[in-house]
Amino acid sequence: MSLPTEGQMAIESEVLVIGGGLGGLTSALAAAREGADVRLVSYKQSTLRQASGLVDVLGYTPDGDGPLTDPYEAIPSLPAEHPYRKVGVGTVRDAMALFDDAVPTYEGEHTDTNALLPTxxxxxxxxxxxxxxxxxxxxxxxxxxxxxxxxxxxxxxxxxxxxxxxxxxxxxxxxxxxxxxxxxxxxxxxxxxxxxxxxxxxxxxxxxxxxxxxxxxxxxxxxxxxxxxxxxxxxxxxxxxxxxxxxxxxxxxxxxxxxxPMGPPSLPGLRLEDALFSALDEAGASIETGNPVVDFEGEDRIEKVFIEKNGAKIPNSADQYVLATGGFVGKGVESDREGVYEPVFDCHVPHAADRYDWFDGELFGDHEFARYGVATDDDLRPLDASDDSEFENLRAAGSVLGGYDFAAEKSGSGVSIATGYAAGQRAAQEAR
Amino acid sequence: MGPTPHIAVIGGGSTGAGIARDLAMRGLDVTLVEQGNLTHGTTGRMHGLLHSGGRYAVSDQASATECIEENRVLRDIASHCVEMTGGLFVKRPEDSEEYFQKKLSGCEECGIPAEVVSGEEARAMEPHLAKDIDKAISVPDGAIDPFRLVVANAASAQEHGARIETHSKVTDLLVESGEVVGIEVEHDSGPGKRVHGTEGGTEQIRADYVVNATGAWAGRIGDMAGLDIEVRPSKGVMTIMNIRQVDTVINRCRPKGDADIVVPHETTAILGTTDEEVEDPEDYPEEQWEVDMMIDTLSELIPMLDEARTIRSFWGVRPLYEPPDVGSDDPTDITRDFFLLDHDERDDLPGMTSIVGGKFTTYRMMGEQIADHVCGKFGIDADCRTADEPLPGSEDFSVLRDYMDEFGLRSPIGRRSVERLGSRADEVLKTDGPNPTVCECEGVTRAEIQDAIEGSGSDLNAVRIRTRASMGNCQGGFCSHRMASELHSEYDEPVVREAWDELLQERWKGQRHALWGEQLSQAALNYALHATTQNRDQDPADGDPVDFSAFDSGRGQTGGSVDSADVAADGGTNGY
CATH class of the missing domain: 3.40.50 (Rossmann fold)
Structure with missing residues (x-):
């Protein structure tokens, strides 16, 4: 599709966050609180409306041990490719502190110990x-x-x-x-x-x-x-x-x-989404929802991205970018019969060549697809197939990341908050 | 005439249920046993085509003629199971003109109404057909729901006094003095309706005659009495799309071939199929290439299939049979005709007949012939009434009344409920309480679920085939816990949990063949709902006990290991 772009002045910001779920919102909030000029763009309704609204950090180890009483204690022994290992347990704690500050209607911060809630x-x-x-x-x-x-x-x-x-x-x-x-x-x-x-x-x-x-x-x-x-x-x-x-x-x-807590449409999830958007608004970020990022320019660095709006491609440029578009559920990771891909920047998504290796025969078996997502370095920069960073000014956060099975571990919210926090903060620091 | 003969029918597919209904209507005592759910074998794994006979009009005209006769009968007696979609045999430019003409004249010879339509006309009927198709032959193909049909046959048999036992596997044939005198079955959960967790047991069922209607499993039953029944099971894949790309049955007009039919079925379209001989009807490879071939080949007829979403694939095993002296190498050459093997005449073992081969569309006719045969054994002169008496649900039902208002249902849901229930709509939908929708994809309400539970015990897969609940896009992601909860009004929690797990496992099985694109996203969402939101993968009710006192009990509350390890020691039970 060729849409008019010429003559458009790019909308500029220091940090541009793509995605309005828990990872994107935390990332934008962390960057804004770091003092950066932040813009968040999101396309679809976030998956928060499908989530229970509980904010888990880690309930079970990848081997299925649990329920864990102390989620932080288990983090250092997680596999090296796990997003928590990329950011480290200290960052996880800092990120949760940011969350607690931004969303005062939540409880549980009085202890490191997990709570058990009826479903x-x-x-x-x-x-x-x-x-x-x-x-x-x-x-x-x-x-x-x-x-x-x-x-x-x-x-x-x-x-x-x-x-x-x-x-x-x-x-x-x-x-x-x-x-x-x-x-x-x-x-x-x-x-x-x-x-x-x-x-x-x-x-x-x-x-x-x-x-x-x-x-x-x-x-x-x-x-x-x-x-x-x-x-x-x-x-x-x-x-x-x-x-x-x-x-x-x-x-x-x-x-x-x-x-x-209930399944979709989940009021606690929607309330959480509202609370985070308000916090982000207060922190002074600019927010645009309802329009997709459809294209970008740049080789080693992303120069600008294009957002489709009313049939036109609107350029947005930033110094640093955060990819927080979600996993398979949020369509930040997609697939066809031939393979698995990341649709916005075409970042490499490691996956088995045969699609029949993507899943396990058992309903709650060891599903590879659940761990598919972009691989990153310790600075959360997506890596290509040769383990070099895809773009020097792009970081990834939330369930677009691979290397962990949030459903089995009960770690989805915590990983989004921790990697969102880390990606947003580092992007802001680098943009200065 | 002596006492009423008791006939044991083995097999709860279309053939077995049809035989049971026919015999029961003729006044015989009947017991039908099925190892799984009704339709568990081949019947539950077909594409849902009500043949016009057009597919056999060139290769097997006897079968084609039977098909069109039975097509007319089923439209009448099973109207609530049939959707007369019409069918097209579509010719692409590379397909043979000679074969097209043979198909047309074959249809005429067999009494199948057939009409040539131009490519343009065909595309006006079905806009998603490929632009370059030449022309087509229109025939009265239809879609039929095999689950509803078999359940209705079994219900009718029951109304006429038959005993229906599902989840009862035949473990032996009782042979005394050189004659079959009954069967031995292993009940999964005791006789009667299935209830999870009920202790099963063995039962010997004495019978004056045994009918082996187990299709692809017929050889196994034969083995129990040393009989050699050479069924040649042949597998075929069917791939289900999430929407109906076509509203007419689309056949490729060429001689036998794989991947040549699309059947619109309820909310879906089903692509079929392959034809490969297998050793074991229960254990054969389900392969990726078969699914890929359905999509790639049928995209030649309907290009949008290439990018479309499939929700699952399943395989069925045809119970093909040919007399030992024919010796076809290729399963596609084996006749689709059926054979009645009287083991007295064939093997000097009186007391049992097997029925093998055949097709779903002619199930009733097969039942009639078997029933005639059995009645002949006992000198009973009773007419077959199955072609005239409508099935429960298809009785006296010509006008779709305004059920939406009457039952307080949103119109699309009300319409679909009534279409499924047919003449039983009143009886099922008139409930005192509110009737919310349990399965949104298929528009199934609580009243229908409750009606199905009444008919099928604690078995949610049996509820599924009766109602279509959990068979739509989400494949049970959103509704399986709701279906489980509906069971809880009748059954205890552990029974419900077992039935729920069984449903989830069954839904996962077929989805595995559709895991890319949209359906992989759906599967990931379902996984998140079941594992993250509901924690069913680590449900402590199924696993090790949890030390609740070691976890957070709230700000300022007792319990919790951080500030009150001493409380944890008493199990936290004295906190208040």
């Missing part, structure tokens, strides 16, 4: 940070628990989740009850509809009387509550005012209230 499938998972809304639901907290599901909501079946949690050996009694959500939401309403109703606290009809939604919800739950000291809901408790909604429910019920 919407009924298992538990280790994580280093969790949204405040999930904190009363920790599985190491011994208070008896009532889980409340919504009859119309197929993603969270409270009696099933409770029975499954019980089978994991949690140190408390847990029971599940199912209610009809007050108000006339249709059977396939999205989580955002529930959240909106609770955010606005609009009145809903209950037996002919109009009652504010939060109170009406509490009224449905109250008769079901026995001796439990906390009540868990699926993560639908508001998008804009989750804290106020929890407080209000808690007041009505007289016990602590928490959310169980």
């Amino acid at each position: 919407h499938g009924g298992s538990i998972k280790p994580t280093a940070r969790y949204p405040a809304g999930a904190s009363a639901g920790l599985a190491s907290d011994t208070r008896d628990t009532l889980l409340v599901g919504i009859e119309e909501m197929v993603d969270f079946d409270a009696p099933h989740v409770a029975a499954h949690l019980d089978a994991t050996g949690v140190p408390f009694d847990v029971r599940g009850e199912t209610i009809r959500f007050p108000g006339d939401l249709r059977a396939d309403a999205k989580v955002t509809r529930y959240a909106k109703l609770l955010d606005t606290n609009s009145e809903v009809a209950v037996r002919g009387r109009m009652v504010p939604a939060r109170e009406a919800l509490a009224q449905r739950v109250n008769p079901l509550l026995e001796d439990e000291q906390r009540v868990g809901f699926p993560a639908i408790l508001g998008d804009d005012n989750p804290g106020a909604i929890r407080d209000s429910l808690s007041d009505h019920l007289g016990v602590d209230v928490f959310e169980v």
